[in-house]
Amino acid sequence: MARQGWSALAWPKVSLRSDIFCLSGLARALATLGLGLGATLGPLPALGQSRNADPALEALIPDSAIDNPQAWARDTDAAHTTVPDVSTLISPDPLPALPPMPGITLEWPDKADLPVIEPLSPDPDIADAQEQAKAAGVALETDDSAQGLRIANATLVHVANQVELAFPPDVTLPDRDAIVARFKGLSALATLKDDEDNLAQLTRRAKSDADLLQQILRVYGYYDPDVIQTIERPTTTPVAAGTAGAATGAGATPAKAETAEEARARRQASLAKAVVRFDVQPGPQYRFAHIALGDIQAASDAQDLRAAFHLNVGDPINSDKILTEKDSLNKEMGERGYAFATVGEPDLVIDHEPRTGDLNLPVTTGGKYRFGHVNSNLPAYLSSRHLERIARFRPGDMYQRSDMDDLREGILATSLVSTATVKAREVTPPTNGQPGVVDVDVDLTKAPQRTLAGLIGYSSGEGARLEGSWEHRNFFPPEGMIRFRGVLGTQEQLAGFTFRRNNFHERDQVLTADLYAQTIQVRAYDANTLSATASLEKQSTLIFQKPWTYSFGIQLIGTQETTSTTPRTTYFIAALPLRGAYDAxxxxxxxxxxxxxxxxxxxxxxTTDGTKSSYVKTQIDASVYQHISSRVILAARTRLGAIVGTQVDNIAPSRRFYAGGGASVRGYSYQRVGPLDATGEPTGGRSLTEFSLEARVKTGLFGGAVGLVPFVDAGTVGTNATPTLSGMRLGAGLGLRYQTNFGPIRIDVGTPINPRPGDSRLGVYIALGQAF
Known part of the structure; x- marks a missing residue:
């Protein structure tokens, strides 16, 4: 049963007579396997196979193979073939040498002499880094060895989160604050981020900072410093299984072994608490033993030039001061007429034995000069004569380098040139102690001369305003500008023409002629006006803010005006406006x-309907600005006005005083402060009183560009010529300032404190520049 069962399991008919195993070689191999088994079990007829198979399969595996597989396997050609002895196939003689191949001259590898490969030596940088990392690892794990190197009772200065400087308590270090500030600004450890906290980063940066600190000390004259770097970190012990917390024993739960990630987190947390300390022994401060300043001693004003160089023998050596005083000396020579003076690079030689230094600063004065003439390379565009007007020097004045710089800035301020190069050229050399003469050559490059501009504004009292202009800034050279402008607004329409000559006869003096036609509808009046004005003005500019400015001119006005209670009236007005101002x-x-x-x-x-009236209109403005703190500026303003000489009814409504609006009492509508007529509209007056107080607070937002301005304004208008406080109106609010390179953008929101019926509850004002 066992044999039959094995045969039935191992040799099923489906396996032997299937398409998969229909190969005679495989069939004979299986028969051979049967032979091997028969040696142990005897011949095993395949009792489970059928003898009625497909004829093709019967030819491949006949019934005789089923009756006696072993005999069928022995009756093959392979079984009757004798297997040869493998050893007889191997020749005892070596293989004959191959004939040489034509065109190939290289020897075979077994005959070539190959160079001996030397083993690579370790990279010294890698070896040093490994030693440093190893030493740092020891320092991080224990601080015992560092304790003996540290300064006892040292004065500690905290520089950054993980950095400290230690100074001897008994050593006076005048430059300590400067040394600490510079080290803090340049320290690599001070910029170490949390995501970079690792041993390699900390070690490398600590070594770099130690070198940096020694360099900084040398800048201040300490050429023998001793800087000891130590790193201290709290040690943490990894927790092993079965040793954490409670005692192990029956009923105790063994602690979980620390994973690699947990160990890394523990090391990172410990490293984050590491403190790198630099103990600084500055040593003695070196001093100047000798100072040489080129040929200064040969100059006529040698003593004054030497006084401009504020370093002397015996002073502590300071590299920063050497460079500062070098620039100071160079500037002083440029201001004393030395047009071609040169100052070379300083050479400092340190002697460690006496702890001194010798400074050699190569200086060549080159002699003194006076100014000659200014020459323009574009005389038809900006003439030489006009450039001499812009210059603040005249021929014969002693040469000053600052005057050259100012001339260049003044030329650029005309907006007519994109680049300006100003150079001194020798005309007459100095002789017999007398200064020479230099002309100033100006090389100009033209800039675009035409400008198309637009301006959009809005306030709750005056409505929207759109202004556009086209100008040609050099239509009548030099600097003869013409401008056409127009205004479209909810309350104003204007068309105007302006001629202006900048730098007229002298620097920043402006001649202006203006003609315009205007229609304006405001709360106080409606007016149709034609005006012609000519004026001469001394301006204050961003390049040169002058303390004193002035203007005077003549104005001719023809206007038809009406109010809510008066008919349209024609006024012909002639005025001589004058203005003087002092700006501190x-x-x-x-x-x-x-x-x-x-x-x-x-x-x-x-003149009105044949009635003539004369009067004088006067206005005084005063403002003061005071720092309260580094972030707060307090600003206050007072404005007083008076019209003396006639009654208010003889004065055109457009020439009277009004108050209220963004440049007056914020929170109230434009012209809304003052006396009102029967319809509740402002009538204007002969006197004006205004006060403003605001705090300009820097917020630090957007790099300090944004500021907040709480404010309080007050004002009133009187019918008499004397300013009064009667009927004072108060407004308060909050403003926003955004600083730009051309001034602050102002947004103010105000509300009336003591409003009258008809006053709005909120006023919004947008403009460029401060309110005052």
Whole structure:
């Protein structure tokens, strides 16, 4: 049964007579396998096979193979073939040498002499890094060895999160604050980020900072410093299985072994608490033993030039001061007439034995000069004569380098050139102790001369305003500008023409002629006006903010005006407007300290329906600016006005005083402060009183560009000529300032404190520049 069962399991008919195993060689191999088994079990007839198979399969595996597989396997050609002895096939003689191949001259490898390959030596940088990392690892794990190297009772200065400097308590170090500040700004450890905390980073940066600290000390004259770098980190012990927390034993749960990630996190947390300390023994400070300044001693004003170089023998050596005083000396020579003076690079030789240094600063004065003439390379565009007007020097004046720089800035301020190069050229050399003469050659490159501009504004009292202009800044050379402008607004329409000559006869003096036609509808009046004005003005500019400015001119006006209670009336007005101002503030557009005072006086003659009236209109403005802290500036303004000489009814409504609006009492509509007529509209007056107080607070947002401005304004208008406080209106609010390179953009939102019926509850004002 066992044999039959094995045969039935191992040799099924489906396996032997299937398409998969229909190969005679495989069939004979299986028969041979049967032979091997028969040696142990005897012949095994395949009792499970059928003898009625397909004829093709019967030819491949006949019934005799089924009856006696072993005999069928022996009766083959392969079984009757004798297997040869493998050893007889191997020749005892070596293989004959191959004949040489034509064209190939290289020897075979077994005959070539190959060079001996030397083993690579370790890279010294890698070896050093490995030693440093190993030493740093020891220092990180224990601080015992470092304790003996540290300064006892040292004065510690915290530089960064993981960096400290230690100084001897008994050593006076005058430059300590400067050394610490510079080290903090340049320290590599101070910029170490949390995601970079690893041993390699900490070690490399600590070594770099130690070298940096020694370099900084040498800048301040400490050429024998001793800087000891140590790293201290709290040690943490990894927790092994069965040793954490409670005692092990019956009922105790063994602690979980620390994973690689947990170990890394533990090391990172420990490393984050590491403190790198630099103990600094500065040593003695070296001093100057000798200072040589080229040929200065041969100059006529050698003593004054030497006084401009504020370093002397015996002073502590300081590399920063050497460079500073080099620039100071160079500037002083440029201001004393030395047009071609040169100052070379300083050469400092340190002697460690006496702890001194010798400084050699190569200086060549080149002699003194006076100014000659200014020469333009574009005389038809900006003539040499006109450039001499822009210059603040005259022929014969002693040469000053600052005057050359100012001339270049003044030329660029005309907006007519894109580049300007100003150079001194020797005309007459110095002789017999007398200064020579230099002409100033100006090389100009033209800039675009035409400008198309637009301006959009809005305020709750004056509505929207769109202004456009086209100008040609050099239509009548030099600097003869013409401009056409127009205004479209909800309350104003204007068309105008302006001629202006900048730098007229002298620097920053402007001649202006203006003609315009205007239609304006405001709360106080409606007016159709034609005006012609000519004026001469001394301006204050961003390049040169002058303390004193002035203007005077003549104005001819023809206007038809009406109010809510009066019919349209025609006025012919002639005025002589005068203005003088003194500016002691620190900035033209955004003052932070100082004060300003201005006075306007305009004598006027008015004719209405054959009735003549004369009066004088006067206005005084004063403002003051004071720092309260580094972030807060307090600003205050007062404005007083008076019209003396006639009654208010004889004065054209457009020439009266009004208050209210973004440049007056914020929170109220334009012209809304003051006396009102029967319909509730402003009538204007003969006197004006205004006060403003605001705090300009820097927020630090957007790099300090954004500021907040809480403010309080007050004002009133009177019918008499004397300014009064009667009927004072108060407004308050908050403003936003955004600083740009051309001044602050202003947005103010105000509300009336004591409004009258009809006053709006909110006023919004947008403009460029501060309110005052």
């Amino acid at each position: 503030s620190d900035n033209l557009l955004d003052p932070t300290k100082g004060w300003r005072l201005s006075l306007r006086v305009s004598p006027e003659l008015s």
